[in-house]
Amino acid sequence: FALTLKLHEDGAFTWPEWAQALSAELARDPDDDGARYYDHWVAALEGLVTARNLAARSELSARKDAWKDAYLRTPHGKPVEL
Numbered sequence: 001f002a003l004t005l006k007l008h009e010d011g012a013f014t015w016p017e018w019a020q021a022l023s024a025e026l027a028r029d030p031d032d033d034g035a036r037y038y039d040h041w042v043a044a045l046e047g048l049v050t051a052r053n054l055a056a057r058s059e060l061s062a063r064k065d066a067w068k069d070a071y072l073r074t075p076h077g078k079p080v081e082l
Contacts, residue, residue: 001041003045004018004041004045007045007048007049007054012048012049012052012054013048013052017048018044018048021044021045021047021048022040022041022044024044025040025041025043025044025047026040028040046060066082067080067082070082
């Protein structure tokens with residue numbers, strides 16, 4: 001949420017653009033009961049970021065993989081370090 005707000009504040013997209021992107025993403029999964037809301041949120045944000053060439057999909061994927069690897073190696077209760 002904070003990243004979405006920061007990108008909006010920095011002019012990466014307008015709030016109506018964000019609302020449209022999130023709405024479109026939610027509409028792609030009409031059977032979702034709300035349990036995947038934040039998955040849709042991330043997908044909408046990634047779509048806007050890549051559409052505006054703020055980051056490539058490959059960069060986003062690599063960063064997500066790095067975070068997953070880091071948190072899987074981190075003992076419970078310890079901070080995750082990338």
